[in-house]
Amino acid sequence: MQNTATKQHNSSISIYSICLFSLFLTVGFLKPVHCAGQQWPSFRGLSANGVAEGYPVPVKWDIERSENILWKTEIPGLGHSSPIIWGNRIFITTAVKDNGESTLKVGLYGDVKSAKEENIFNWYVYCIDRKSGNILWKRLSYTGKPKVKRHPKASHASSTPCTDGNYIVAFFGSEGMYCYDMEGNLIWKKDLGKLDWGFFSSPAAQWGGGNSPVIHQQKVILQCDVQKNSFIAAFDLKDGSQIWKTARDEVPTWGTPTVYSGREHSQIIVNGFKHIGGYDISTGKEIWKMRGGGDIPIPTPIVAHDLIYITNAHGRMSPVYAVRLSARGDISLDENESGNENIAWSYSKDGNYIPTPIIYNDYLYCCSHKGKMSCIEAGTGKLLYRENLGSSSLAVSASPVAADRKIYCTAENGDIYVVEAGPEFKLTGINKMNETCMATPAISLGTMFFRTRQHLVAITENP
Numbered sequence: 001m002q003n004t005a006t007k008q009h010n011s012s013i014s015i016y017s018i019c020l021f022s023l024f025l026t027v028g029f030l031k032p033v034h035c036a037g038q039q040w041p042s043f044r045g046l047s048a049n050g051v052a053e054g055y056p057v058p059v060k061w062d063i064e065r066s067e068n069i070l071w072k073t074e075i076p077g078l079g080h081s082s083p084i085i086w087g088n089r090i091f092i093t094t095a096v097k098d099n100g101e102s103t104l105k106v107g108l109y110g111d112v113k114s115a116k117e118e119n120i121f122n123w124y125v126y127c128i129d130r131k132s133g134n135i136l137w138k139r140l141s142y143t144g145k146p147k148v149k150r151h152p153k154a155s156h157a158s159s160t161p162c163t164d165g166n167y168i169v170a171f172f173g174s175e176g177m178y179c180y181d182m183e184g185n186l187i188w189k190k191d192l193g194k195l196d197w198g199f200f201s202s203p204a205a206q207w208g209g210g211n212s213p214v215i216h217q218q219k220v221i222l223q224c225d226v227q228k229n230s231f232i233a234a235f236d237l238k239d240g241s242q243i244w245k246t247a248r249d250e251v252p253t254w255g256t257p258t259v260y261s262g263r264e265h266s267q268i269i270v271n272g273f274k275h276i277g278g279y280d281i282s283t284g285k286e287i288w289k290m291r292g293g294g295d296i297p298i299p300t301p302i303v304a305h306d307l308i309y310i311t312n313a314h315g316r317m318s319p320v321y322a323v324r325l326s327a328r329g330d331i332s333l334d335e336n337e338s339g340n341e342n343i344a345w346s347y348s349k350d351g352n353y354i355p356t357p358i359i360y361n362d363y364l365y366c367c368s369h370k371g372k373m374s375c376i377e378a379g380t381g382k383l384l385y386r387e388n389l390g391s392s393s394l395a396v397s398a399s400p401v402a403a404d405r406k407i408y409c410t411a412e413n414g415d416i417y418v419v420e421a422g423p424e425f426k427l428t429g430i431n432k433m434n435e436t437c438m439a440t441p442a443i444s445l446g447t448m449f450f451r452t453r454q455h456l457v458a459i460t461e462n463p
Contacts, residue, residue, distance in 0.1 A: 040085040040442040042162035043212040043256045048300045050358045050401045055446025057403045058461045059418050059429045070447060070458035071133030075126065078102040079157035080397075080438040081212075083128075083449045083456060086165045089136065089182065090128040090442075090449065092456060093170050095121050095146075095156035104453070105152035106412040106436055108370065108395045112205040114149035114198075121146055121156055125170045127184060130444065133458060137184040147174035148196050150208035153397070153438070160212040160256070160440075162220075167237055169220050173197070173209040177222070179240060188240035196227040200251035200295065203227055210254035210298070216261070216281065219243060223270050225253035225297075232257065232270060232279060244284035250275045253297040255312075255356075260303045260325065269308055271297040276310055278327065288327040288342070294318050299352050299399075304359040305378050307344055311351035311366065318351040320366065322381060345381030350374065356399040356440075360407060360421045367400050367409045373419060387425040389417045399440040401448075410437045414452065433457065 044050040061068035077096030084091050095102075098120040105111075123142040128135055146156050161170040167187060171177045174195045179187040198206045213222045220235040225248060233245040255271035259281065267278040267287050273296075277289035295315035302309050308323040322344040323331065331342035338346050354369040359378055366374040371394030375384040388394075389409060398410035402421065406428070409417040414433035420426040435452035442449045447460040 038444060039087075039165075040083075040444050041164065042084060042214050043082055043160040043300065044356060044399055044401065044440055045442065047260070048256060048258050048302055048356060049304070050356070050399065050440075051360060052401075052403045052443035055404070056461055057406060057443065057446055057448060058459060059406065061431050061459050063432065063434050063457070068459055068461060068463060070460050070463040072455050072457045073128060073133040073135065074454060075451070075456050076454075077122075077124070077157070078104060078155040078453075079451075080155045080210075081157050081451075082160040082440040083442045083451055084161055084163055085130060085442055085444040085449070086163045086182075088130045090130050090456070091161050091163060091168050092126050092128065092451065093124065093157045093159070093161055093172070094126065095123050095172075097121055102155070103152070104155075104436065106395060106438070108393065111152065112199050112202055113152070114206045115152045115154075117146060117149065120144060123157060123172050123175055125161065125168065125178065125180060125184075128456065130447070130458075133456070139180060139184050139186070141170060141178045141189070142172060142175040144175070147194055148208060149206035154208045154210070155438075156208060158208060158210040162213050162215050164215045164237070167215075169213050169215065169237070171209075171211075171213045171222065177213070177220075177235075177240070179220075179237070187238075190235070190240045192224070195224055197252040197254065198227060200227065207252075212256040214257060214259055216259040219281070221257050221259060221268055223253070223255070223257045225250040225272065227252060232268065232284065234281075234284060246279060246284040246286070248272070248275055251295065255297055256300040258301045258303060260308070262325070265326075269301040269303070269310075271299060271301055271310055271312055273297055273312070276321070278308075288323075288329060288331055290321075290323075290330065290332040290343075292317060292319060292332055294351065294353065296353070298354050299356040302357065302359055305362075307378070309357060309359065309364055309378075311357055313351050313353035318349050318353070320347040320351045320357075320376070322346065322378075344379075347381070350386070354397050358400045358402055358407065360402045363421070363423065365400060365407055365419075367396055369396050370394065371396050371409070371411060371417075373409065373425065375423060375425070384423045385425045389419075389427065390415065390430075397438050401441055401443055403443050403446075408441065408448070410441060410450070412436060412438060416450070
């Protein structure tokens with residue numbers, strides 16, 4: 001076991017060195033570096049960019065005929081967290097009901113009521129072999145009745161874990177945050193108290209969390225915008241001790257913070273309704289902020305082309321913003337403004353409600369929760385197309401991912417839409433997973449990993 005761990009550690013160091021070398025070769029330090037499509041360490045991969053280059057990926061597959069299916073592994077319980085990958089290990093979380101299966105209501109609807117549950121749940125972290133799909137280990141993190149209710153479309157394990165190749169951090173909201181080593185040994189756990197996410201205008205409607213932790217420079221960064229006492233904080237990766245904590249005047253949000261470290265000032269970037277903004281990584285001090293968003297912020301900010309792309313929706317606004325990395329102070333737009341010295345361009349309407357958008361080369365792609373794909377010139381904000389992927393009843397919660405000039409959009413009904421990257425809309429394939437799909441997929445070394453209602457499925461060309 002010790003030799004295996006040592007080899008894996010040495011391999012991680014080699015990959016890390018290659019990534020650093022690639023980073024220094026990258027002009028301006030700002031374009032996404034994909035580490036040859038190897039690691040996928042947190043929600044939607046490195047810096048949530050969702051792109052894994054360097055390997056061909058399939059356009060078509062068939063679950064029933066096992067065409068281009070490498071393996072299919074059953075995962076019990078209900079979890080909407082995405083798989084993360086480091087080396088040959090995949091990590092995923094789930095919440096297992098003690099008696100029977102959890103209900104799940106998918107599709108397009110406006111019911112704000114919480115799911116009714118009185119059962120005991122068990123919260124698990126799974127480690128799965130990337131090549132075979134075998135379960136290497138699983139760890140029970142918490143047992144008990146959920147401390148807050150969930151949305152009928154959500155799960156009690158919606159937050160994606162994160163890893164740096166040495167530690168795995170899983171966040172289960174009110175049930176705590178847990179850190180394991182790569183062999184599944186518990187390093188530390190932390191109780192953050194009762195965290196109540198829900199519709200701010202209807203406090204009785206508890207929806208559960210979805211903000212995922214990220215790791216940067218031995219810090220675990222966590223955004224918790226809840227009904228009362230919202231905050232963003234940094235914890236020491238090695239022992240879980242709090243490094244800093246900054247209060248936020250904010251309604252509940254579900255986006256994951258994005259860490260940017262480059263030519264402009266390094267910062268943690270967060271979505272919000274009253275407080276979209278950037279914070280200093282070392283101190284938690286506010287760098288910039290803006291108001292003017294949808295009142296249920298869910299998408300994660302992304303960075304490319306010297307710009308920060310932020311979108312959200314619900315209520316009066318559904319904006320898309322392209323914020324300059326040099327932004328400082330209050331950069332909020334005045335009424336009827338679409339840009340200023342800190343905001344390159346913006347749209348006040350047609351932003352995303354649930355899925356995080358994706359930058360692929362020179363274009364920003366926004367896939368809405370109703371399955372409408374928009375393509376925008378990332379630098380100028382020029383809209384190139386806005387097209388429906390499927391019928392008007394199509395519902396999408398997962399965020400798109402991309403590789404090999406293909407963009408993959410996962411519908412809740414299990415249909416995976418493959419769109420050719422570029423300024424013209426070209427739908428090149430529709431593949432059926434035959435199960436509900438709520439989680440964002442992961443990509444590593446040309447293999448795609450889709451989490452369905454009951455399985456984790458590995459899909460690759462010529463398995």
